[in-house]
Amino acid sequence: MAASLRLLALTSVFAYSDAFSGQPRTTGGQHPAVACKAAPGSPEWPSADTWAQFNQSTGGKLLRAVPPGAVCHPKQPTYDAEQCTAIAQEWLTYDFSQNDPISSMWNQYNNDTCLPDANSPCSPDGYPAYVVNATTAQDIKLSIDFARTYNIRIVVKSTGHDYQGRSQAPGALSIWTHHMQALETHTSFQPQGCDFILNSTAATVGPGSQLSSIYEELGKIGQIIVGGNAKSVSVGGYLTGGGHSILAPRYGLGADQILEMEVVTSAGDIVVANECQNQDLFWAMRGGGGSTFGVMTSVTLITYPSPKVVAATVSILSPEVDAPYFAEMAGYLLSQYPYLDSKGISGYSIVSSNFSYPGVPTTGAGMGGFFLLLDTQDVNDMLDVWKPIIEHVNKTWPGITPVVIPQTYAQLQDWFNTHYDQGSAGTDLWLGSHLLDAEALTKNATAVGEAFKAFNGEVFLVAGQGTKNAKPRGGSDSVNPSWRKTIIHAVTGVEFQPLNQTAKEEALAEINAKVEPLRKLAPEMGSYLNENNPGEPNWQQSFWGDNYDRLLQIKRAVDPDDVFWCHPCVGNDRWEEVGYQLCRVD
Missing domain, CATH: 3.40.462.20 (Vanillyl-alcohol Oxidase; Chain A, domain 3)
Structure with missing residues (x-):
């Protein structure tokens, strides 16, 4: 992506807050029988002043979510033919989506609402409304507190390498963890609240840390983690989903390597989860799926000598x-x-x-x-x-x-550098x-x-x-x-x-x-x-087997008001998507 595009992606909300001011979002119609999450254009949606106050509380980290493809559409305020050429060339790469605050890697999860093609429609309707460029656990806490207070849908995105579309939602507040990429190594590790020390090498990383970066840094000291084969995958979604690996036949899945997590809960509490405290949350977050039980802000993983x-x-x-x-x-x-x-x-x-x-x-x-x-x-x-x-x-x-x-x-990193996922x-x-x-x-x-x-x-x-x-x-x-x-x-x-509902249904x-x-x-x-895909039959059993009942109990305990919702995700049966709103099922 050109440097000017990268700067645009990280500009404060006030630099282009009126980019779509002449195009109020559609909400897909009100659902008269049930309560819905607030959406742009609904009476419950926070005022511009309220959003500005929230932006101030984050230190200016709130971004207005302008679809990146809008630069290709002459009727849009952000139209720029030169930038469109650059975006159209990079749209098919993993790098573009991982570096953009709201872009996802698979267009259908934004409902094809603004492709980099001047002959297609363009609106913000299929995208989140705002993004918090989170760099600390406190940023995530503030975002969850704001969304809970104003009944706004939350999604969590790192790179957007998400085949289920859980990191995208129309009209949502998106928590973008891509820049939370710290890495600290340990020669031994004592989980907080535990009275023992684990005699294992380990690494504590941020949720936005991409596997390729972790491999590279750990390779300098002859270590590696159990991880996948795509450079654009970050640890947050990878680990919470289970995480298969070329090393799993030796050491187990990625989720099996977790020693401790820091998590922000739906109540806005920043907690540590390990085998000595918040054990149910610790169990659920290791394989129960992302965007469901809380937002990971750091995770400590076992490391191993990188094998020849x-x-x-x-x-x-x-x-x-x-x-x-x-x-x-x-x-x-x-x-x-x-x-x-x-x-x-x-x-x-x-x-x-x-x-x-x-x-x-x-x-x-x-x-x-x-x-x-x-x-x-x-x-x-x-x-x-x-x-x-x-x-x-x-x-x-x-x-x-x-x-x-x-x-x-x-060492394994040498193989990875030439055989990583190049899709x-x-x-x-x-x-x-x-x-x-x-x-x-x-x-x-x-x-x-x-x-x-x-x-x-x-x-x-x-x-x-x-x-x-x-x-x-x-x-x-x-x-x-x-x-x-x-x-x-x-x-x-x-x-x-794209833009063909019949083709979409037939492909599914x-x-x-x-x-x-x-x-x-x-x-x-x-x-x-x-x-x-989100149409997997009997997905509760297919994805979690006999663990689903316990996961559901934990979901109801740690997120009783469904601050977090996605599909197909544990405990999502109390809500449904109605047009571009998320509405309660009664």
Whole structure:
């Protein structure tokens, strides 16, 4: 983004508070039968003077949420053709959304209300009304207190890497934690209120800290955290959703690594949650989902020595797209993932009848991806693991030429720097996912292959033995218990045309149809909260399993008035979105 755009994003509310003064927001109509959250244009909405007083209380950190795409629309006050050119080029990048106060990475969550296209409509209706550029816990407390007092909807955004849209809401007050990126390392750690010291290296980071920055800083001292593979992901949403990782088969999920949190509650209290105090909140915030129980202001995580690794680029592909034997071959390969896990292999792959993957220079039908083996620099250790699989493929499908290309890295950060998620954003996209255990993958290889013939998606080996054997502080956390049996996390996506309600609905139906065969393979396993869509059937059970009832009890105790609301999130059944307002269900 050009420097001028970055300055615009961080300008005080008073610099452009009248940007849309000639365009009052629509609220989607009043809901006569129920009470609603205040929205721009409603009688309950705070006056300009009230907002100005709030801005003063934050030290000038309140921003008016002008849609970034407005610079492309000649009728908008912020129109700027030069800036539009820059934005249109960067709209599809993760970096643009992570650095903008209100932009989300997937357009449908702003209802396509202001795309960087002069031929499309533009209004602020699908965006938050105001943003607090929070840099301290006190900023977050003031924001929650203000929203609670004036009955305003709250959302929390760091980078906007949010496939569920929980960090966006029309007419809301958005708490932007992107600049809360402190990092402190520990050679041992004593949780507050506890009478013992944990003999573990650890790091305390801010909720806006991005995984790439943490990896880089910890790499300087030979350490690493359990984290994901996307540079734009920050710890707040990642950890509260559970957090799978290339290191999870060794150490467990990201949420399993949490030693302590500082949290601002719905009452505006700044509290510490760990195994010795606020234990229910501590349990719920580790996997129960973001924007639900409170706002994380810092978190302390276990760190580990960054391992040396042997990586392998693997392709086992027929050159024939939609090869007639794809299902048979895919079923066999997927049945080998429990074996790979038992040998310490983790990785990211695609299983598809029409395969393409960045960095894998082959297309066709089959499987390809990147795999890791920790604590070795001997490429033969990796080749030996794959040897029986390759021999079976060569014997069974002689027309295929499997390729395993190993490479060594001195520490995991070196691998990450070239293999991080290089996808794009700025589109309209639904994801669907499902977790599969060893039984589902091995009991009927033919059925597995047929299921993935329809699914055509990514297969992440990011759970396994480490997640099964993880020992979170306090005895447990709230991540879906199915993760403790998971071998693979399978995820797929469907893009659709913006500003087309029919296409949006058809894409949601298509993504669920693609996932349904996997649900039938493993009906009790569920799916991953952070990589899914708001239309997941029976989402309470799918995302949290038997933990949902306890999560709901904690939600009612720590947020009895539903100051925090999102979908699909624990305890959200007392409210519904009516047009652009959030209204109570009676």
